[in-house]
Each structure stands twice: as C-alpha cells, then as structure tokens.
Amino acid sequence: MNPYYELPQDEAGYSFGFLDEYAKREVRRNILKAICIPGYQTPYASREMPMGRGFGTGGLQLTLSLVGRGDTLKVIDQGADDSVNAVNLRHFLELTCPGVDTTEQTQEATLIQSRHRIPERQLTNAQVLVLQVPYPDPLVVVEPSESRRKIMHGEGDYSRLLTKLYEDIVRFDEITISHRYPTRINGHYVLDPSPIPRFDIPKLNQSSALTLFGAGREKKIYAVPPYTNAEPLVFDDIAFRTEDFTDEQGVRRSCHRCGATDSFLDEFNRDDGVRIYQCSDSDYCNQRIAVHMLSAGEGAL
Amino acid sequence: MGYVAIKGGGVAIKGSLEALEALRAAEGERGVPLSLSAIENQLRLLTSRIVSEGGLYHPRLAALAIKQTQGDTLEAAFALRAYRSTKPRLTSTPVQETSRMRVIRRISSAFKDIPGGQMLGPTYDYALRLMRIDLADESPEVFRAIAAKFMADTPVDTLPETYPKVVEALRKDGLLPDAPDHNIEPFDITREPLIFPIPRSAVLSSMARAETGSLLALAYSNMRGYGDVHPTIAELRVGYLPVLLPHPVTGEVIEAGEVLITECEVVAMYESDDNKGKPVFTLGYGACFGHNETKAISMAVLDRALQKGMKEGPTNPSEDPEFVVLHVDGVDSMGFANHYKMPHYVTFQSDMDRLRTTQAKAEQKKGSQ
Amino acid sequence: MNTDLNSKALASVWAPAAQQLFFRKLMTAFSFPGCIETMTPEIQNKDFSVLRMILATLTDGEVTVADPHHMIDDHDWSKLETNRETPEKARFIVARGDIAPMFSPGLGSLECPEMGATIILRVEHLGRGEPLVLRGPGIQSEKEVDCSGLGAAWLCKRQEWNGAFPLGVDMILFDTSQVVALPRTTLITTKEGK
Numbered sequence: 001m002n003p004y005y006e007l008p009q010d011e012a013g014y015s016f017g018f019l020d021e022y023a024k025r026e027v028r029r030n031i032l033k034a035i036c037i038p039g040y041q042t043p044y045a046s047r048e049m050p051m052g053r054g055f056g057t058g059g060l061q062l063t064l065s066l067v068g069r070g071d072t073l074k075v076i077d078q079g080a081d082d083s084v085n086a087v088n089l090r091h092f093l094e095l096t097c098p099g100v101d102t103t104e105q106t107q108e109a110t111l112i113q114s115r116h117r118i119p120e121r122q123l124t125n126a127q128v129l130v131l132q133v134p135y136p137d138p139l140v141v142v143e144p145s146e147s148r149r150k151i152m153h154g155e156g157d158y159s160r161l162l163t164k165l166y167e168d169i170v171r172f173d174e175i176t177i178s179h180r181y182p183t184r185i186n187g188h189y190v191l192d193p194s195p196i197p198r199f200d201i202p203k204l205n206q207s208s209a210l211t212l213f214g215a216g217r218e219k220k221i222y223a224v225p226p227y228t229n230a231e232p233l234v235f236d237d238i239a240f241r242t243e244d245f246t247d248e249q250g251v252r253r254s255c256h257r258c259g260a261t262d263s264f265l266d267e268f269n270r271d272d273g274v275r276i277y278q279c280s281d282s283d284y285c286n287q288r289i290a291v292h293m294l295s296a297g298e299g300a301l
Numbered sequence: 302m303g304y305v306a307i308k309g310g311g312v313a314i315k316g317s318l319e320a321l322e323a324l325r326a327a328e329g330e331r332g333v334p335l336s337l338s339a340i341e342n343q344l345r346l347l348t349s350r351i352v353s354e355g356g357l358y359h360p361r362l363a364a365l366a367i368k369q370t371q372g373d374t375l376e377a378a379f380a381l382r383a384y385r386s387t388k389p390r391l392t393s394t395p396v397q398e399t400s401r402m403r404v405i406r407r408i409s410s411a412f413k414d415i416p417g418g419q420m421l422g423p424t425y426d427y428a429l430r431l432m433r434i435d436l437a438d439e440s441p442e443v444f445r446a447i448a449a450k451f452m453a454d455t456p457v458d459t460l461p462e463t464y465p466k467v468v469e470a471l472r473k474d475g476l477l478p479d480a481p482d483h484n485i486e487p488f489d490i491t492r493e494p495l496i497f498p499i500p501r502s503a504v505l506s507s508m509a510r511a512e513t514g515s516l517l518a519l520a521y522s523n524m525r526g527y528g529d530v531h532p533t534i535a536e537l538r539v540g541y542l543p544v545l546l547p548h549p550v551t552g553e554v555i556e557a558g559e560v561l562i563t564e565c566e567v568v569a570m571y572e573s574d575d576n577k578g579k580p581v582f583t584l585g586y587g588a589c590f591g592h593n594e595t596k597a598i599s600m601a602v603l604d605r606a607l608q609k610g611m612k613e614g615p616t617n618p619s620e621d622p623e624f625v626v627l628h629v630d631g632v633d634s635m636g637f638a639n640h641y642k643m644p645h646y647v648t649f650q651s652d653m654d655r656l657r658t659t660q661a662k663a664e665q666k667k668g669s670q
Numbered sequence: 671m672n673t674d675l676n677s678k679a680l681a682s683v684w685a686p687a688a689q690q691l692f693f694r695k696l697m698t699a700f701s702f703p704g705c706i707e708t709m710t711p712e713i714q715n716k717d718f719s720v721l722r723m724i725l726a727t728l729t730d731g732e733v734t735v736a737d738p739h740h741m742i743d744d745h746d747w748s749k750l751e752t753n754r755e756t757p758e759k760a761r762f763i764v765a766r767g768d769i770a771p772m773f774s775p776g777l778g779s780l781e782c783p784e785m786g787a788t789i790i791l792r793v794e795h796l797g798r799g800e801p802l803v804l805r806g807p808g809i810q811s812e813k814e815v816d817c818s819g820l821g822a823a824w825l826c827k828r829q830e831w832n833g834a835f836p837l838g839v840d841m842i843l844f845d846t847s848q849v850v851a852l853p854r855t856t857l858i859t860t861k862e863g864k
Contacts, residue, residue: 020389021686025730026492028693032728033784035700036840036853038807042784043494047386052379053633054640066697068690078647085643087310116647125702134640146496147781154780154836172659173666178651186807186855188835197651210701217633219494225701225855228807243654267650280647390731492732 017064018096023047027065027221031212034223039189040153041136046219056089056115057216059132063113066128069099074109079117079264079280089113104283116179118200120263120284123209125226133194133215136222138182156188162233169238181240182233185224190233199242199264204230245277255279258288325371340364349561349591350374354631355381356491356510357388358560358590375512375635382510382632390492394546395554396483399564399588400466404540409467411533411568417464422539424594467536468566468584477568478581497623504607504626505600509589512631513596519629520599523606523619530605532567532585532598539563539592564588565597569605583608683718683726684749692727696842699851704804704813706796709847720844721764724790725750729762736760739769741792760787767793767843770823775831775839783836786854791841794819796848806856815850817843825858 017024030044049057067073075090077083081104090102103109106121115132123129139149142160152158161182168176179195183204193201194213204211204224211224224230232240245253245265254261256276263284265277279285326332341348341364351363355378363381370376406422409415471477488503495503508516523530541559548555567585587600603625610620618624628634682688695707709720721741729735734755741764747754757763757773765771778786799818820843832838838854852858
C-alpha cells in the first residue's frame, strides 16, 4: 500500500440526498410499479444507510429518492416528532438535503416519514406518507419459503393465513394480532401494514394520500394508492376491533394534556405512581392545545 | 428555511455524541490522536477485516472507520458499507485469475511440498501465544528500524512473483472435477434482492463480505460434527491480485491497481460426479479482501457444505443456504439486534390492549362456569 | 434563494434536480390516473422533450428499452446508457399511439408481476379529443380524460394484456408538454360505454 496516499477529501463528499442517482432511479422505478400493483411487495436492491437496519433504512431510501427543494418534510416515530429515532432521521435528512424544509405540523408537510403510526389529522392528496416496515410479508407466519409465498400472493390465496386467524379465535375467542394487522388492498394483495396499531388501519382505506411502505432489511417496497380499498382481514361473525381506550366505567379515556377523546393514547406511569394517558401524536396534541389557548384567550378578552 | 427546533430527544442525542467523543479522547493531556497510517499498518489485520466486511477496498477509509468507531468492528464495517452505498457503479471487471497474485504467503496442507514451495510468510500460526511485555513500552527508534532491517536482510531477487495453483495439479491428475465455466454472469447481491433458491455466486459474494465471527461459528459447527466436510486445505494464499479491466476508451486490458486478498481452496470428501463418471474430490472455495485466513477457511468449508445442501437438501444448519446466507451479514444482523433498543411503546400499547381483552374474556369464561 | 442557479440546475433533463421534480409528477400521475401533469416552464429549453425527460428519469444501464417505432435518436441512446431490447422482452417500450401495436409486451408473472412492461406512448393531445372514462385505485369514483391520437387498437390490446391481474402492462401517455399515467389497475371505458 502506497505510504504517501492521502485520503481524497473531495471524494468523501456526499451527493444531494446521500444516494447516488442510479440508486434513486431504481427506487423510483419500483415505486411506480408498486403503485400499479397495490399491496404487492416489489423487490429492490436496498442500499446500506448510515443508520442500522431496523432503524428505518427502507423508509429513508424512499424519502431520499422522493425529496427535493420545495418539499417540507415531517418525520415521526411512535407519533412523536421528538422521539430519538425521528430526531436522528430528521437530522440526517437536513444534512443531506439542503434546501428542504422540515416541520412538525402535519398539514404543512408534503412528505411524511413515520414509524409505527399514521398521523391523526387526515392527509390530503398533496401529501405522501412513507411508513417504515420491519417485516413486509404477512404470510411469513404460515410459509417459510419465499418462492411459495410469492405464488400465494399472486393467486390471492390467503386461506392458510385465515386459518391461522381462526385458530386464534378458537383458542382465545379473539383475534390476538395487535399491530401489523393483515390488510387486503383493492381486493387482492394482503399486506403487512407495518407495526401501526389497529387503530390506524381504517386511515389507509380510501385515503386521499398515497401511502408508501419501505422495508430496508427485507428489500421490499409496496404501496396503497389513494382512494383504494384497504380492508383488514376479518370473519363475518368476528368484528375488526381497534384498541380499546375505555375505562372501568366504560367511558372513553381522554388525553390528560389536550382532552382529546378521538386519538391513540400512550399509557405510562408518572413519577408519583399515577397512570396517565396522552396523545401519541404529539403534533395533534400540541395543535389542540394551541387552539384551546387561542379560544380561551379570546373568551377572556 | 424552516427547521424543527431541537428539543428533548435532540438534546439527548447531542449529549450522547459528546460523551462518545469525550471517551475517545479520555487520555486528555497525555493523549496522541491515532494516525490513519498507524491504524492501517500497526492494526493491519483489523483493517483487513473492516475492508472485507465493509465490502469496499479502501484500507485508508477502513482505518478512518476504525478510528471513529473506537474499534467496534461491527460499527466500523457498517460505516464503510454505508459509504460504499454512495459510490456509483461504473463497470464490472472480467474474471480475475488468482494465479496472477503477487504472493506474500502460500501453503498447502494436502502435500508435504508443492511446486514453488511452501512459503510460510507472515503468520501467527507458529508463534507462541505469550504476552510480549517488551511491546508495553516500545521505543520509537527501535520501532522505526525494524522494517528497514527486514528489507535489507531479505534477498528479494530470488522470490518468484507468482506461483502455480495446487488445484490445477489435482485437476490434471483427474482427482478434482474440471474447472467451472467462467462465462456465467455472477449474481449481483448489491443490485438484486436474494430470492431463494440462489446460485452459488450469490452465496460466495454474500460470504465474501460477511462478518468473520458469524462465518466462523457456522463453519465450526460443520467441522465439529453438524456436517461432514472434513476439509484438507489444498492451498491457502495471501497476496496482491492485480485488477485488470478494459480501458474505457481503447478497450485494451490494463492494470488498474492491485488488491490484497486471501484465498483458500479446500478439498473435501469425494463423491461421484454428476455424469456418473468416476468419483472425484469435492472443492470448497473461500476468498475475501485483506489478510483474513480464518474467514477464508470458514468460507471454503461453508461453500462446500452449502453446495452439498443445495444439491441434496440440507441435513444441518451449515448446509442450509437460507440459514447461512441470511444470518452472516454483520451490518444486517447488528443493525437489527440493536434496533430493539428503539422505542416500541405504541406496538407495546397495542399488545397490552390485546392481552387485557383476552384476560378479560378468560375471566368472564371462568366466572360463568 | 438564487433563482438563476435554480433554473440552471433544472435546465437539462440530465440534471438530478430536474429528474426529481419530474419523477414527482410521474408519481402523482400514477397515484391519480387520468390527472394530467404538465411540464413546468423552467424545464422547457430547446433541447427538451417530454419523451427524453421520461427516459432520463426512469431508464439506465439496469433496465432494457424497446423502440419499435424509432422514436429515440442515437445521441439519446448513448446518454441514457440503457440497453436495447425487443418489445417482447423489454421493461420499457416507447411507441406511437397512432400506430397499432404489433408486439406482445411482457406481462410479468404471478411471482413477479412487476416485470410487466411500462409502455411510454406518444399521443397527439391530452385534454382534447375522445373522452376516456376511468375507474379504479387512485380515482374517487370516476375520472374523465380526453385524448386524441390514441388508436382504438391500443385500448383493445390493453384490455387483453391486463385481463388477468396481477399480470399486465402500465402506461404513460405523453404529448408535447403533458403526461397521463394508466396503471394496469385502471379500468377504461369510452363514452359510448365499450
């Protein structure tokens, strides 16, 4: 090895959006095919990113291939803009995409990258939602071979998955799947909607916004186009149940910060041992408080 | 320009990065920053490992990765692999002949002597693993004189540049099957996702940048009895392979440079060949960037085990391509192992909801009995 | 922000910034089939063509392109760095909407439906001509888009090619300044109800 070899400083510079243009082009081609085949897991050559597999590299590659000047980006994790993973990803995007604005306010964003939640506020047809996916294939629980799973998906044959759900009901009287609830898109492909709670599944159905799913480690991209049916797998006599936030008296719990009774609530114990409930969607909560303070102020005038 | 203000999570991350840097510089007044050259040379084998696991031949950058990650091999390989992601594909080289290698070490366990000779070269194989206390307080003057004295004492002219491949002799004798066709297009693991069953080229390229410890554990399982490769090393060679490729304008083949690689060919149990001709030995192949013999040997053993598994069906984990290939990449595995530290409270909330509902139902059932 | 720099950055179809912007339009077009997406004025210099923009954005050495109606010039072939292929095997096919298709494009397979070709089709005018009535994903109930220069043979063939979902082809229609996308999931009827 040449002892006088210097590190090429100019080489070490990163291009806009970190990924090279070939990588972006490949992701873009696959995004279009994913939209054309709703719910189908399109394979792609997922690149390594500077954060670990499992930290959202799939969602990130989608965002990096989409984003440009003029975009306003929102990044959330568990519904919160301030969660460490969201902070980290947002910082990376700010570093590699100069000229792109970031925001916490859902309605200001053109592009939203999220882990494990869909924002409470309804999205518009000018917005795109990118969800981070650890396990793209709902059939993995019933079939270990990928080539056999692909045929089952192609034929729309989910009988073994339905049998598994039925076994749950026989054992527990309930479908015990909590998050990642298998959902059928446009009457054909069943997808894993990523670890969003059941509470968020209805938001996928006939949404005005395009929803994209990126699995970095498993190297898959899939999509639910706007105005498309997204139906959780159920049986005629067992209803699809979202998370239950009612207390012992049967009253729907509210957020202790903003009073909302229509949002997904985080539950935790305060230092003094009291159990409290708070909106998981921090922006939704903050905006409700801002509105309340505004109207309280007006009332006082 | 609108940016989100830094709050709690951001402050914590900033603090953690500062704490890392403080630990890296903990020597304080007595500290001397590590030079990249010192890492590349004095920690040569560590650098080799990172070059190989990062999947990018750039020893100087590998040294930088080691420095910035404070010696964590998984993190360092990760940093180099992520950097590699940003490099565009310009071209592919034609097949490179390792017989052209400028050898620094070359041995065979299958034969007492081989054409060209057993060249021990730089190895710890026969070093006694005793602590060298003299290195605890090494004099810079003594250190600087070592390499010069070695070069002065070595008769350079008598060493041949290249050596014939031992497997060629075995092939000529009809003990090994003919060399495989080199004109097949190798599977590109950096462009195509792995969809099983995969070709042997996908297995080999996945292992070439796999994590050394992961490969070693699985190969060891085969050696110990969860498998029956029973390898003999036909040849292990370490050296500088010239990288030949066509000139972008003239098309003439030129040498772009050379890369340090380790190559290991093991001969294993014999089997009848596919055409029901006479039985021959089977071959396992391993090769990686840098000087890493444990990795090359492990790769060769696993290559043989997986070829058997792909042909006859796996009877052990080390023979199962899906089991081996999907779990040996250090960047994938460490990323996912560490991601469990990220917040998972929404999914946990959802799990609690299901459990409580199911518990309530069970209570109800009990109550009504 | 320096608008001069911006327009320089966008002026060429080969510029990454231009391809990013154009891709977003394509993605919107596929998300909302029938919606007409228009090129912005900054990107229209004398070397610009919608076809070149589509190809520069979507193709490179990793894919194959068929050009049965000779619509791509030699200079563009070399700049695209892409691979020529027959229409039966190509991932992308460039064709004229006024010439009936004489080939059978790849439709993908049950395991790999994404291998169905993307047909990039030149039409005379989007927004004028015969009305097409569209239904399916991306459309709230029904969407009407007018198009001239699209032969009936194309609609006939498309129906045949897309008859067995998930197999099928996806289309991008373009004129001198606009694009419309028709994913395989879009059901097309003409105003007469055919």
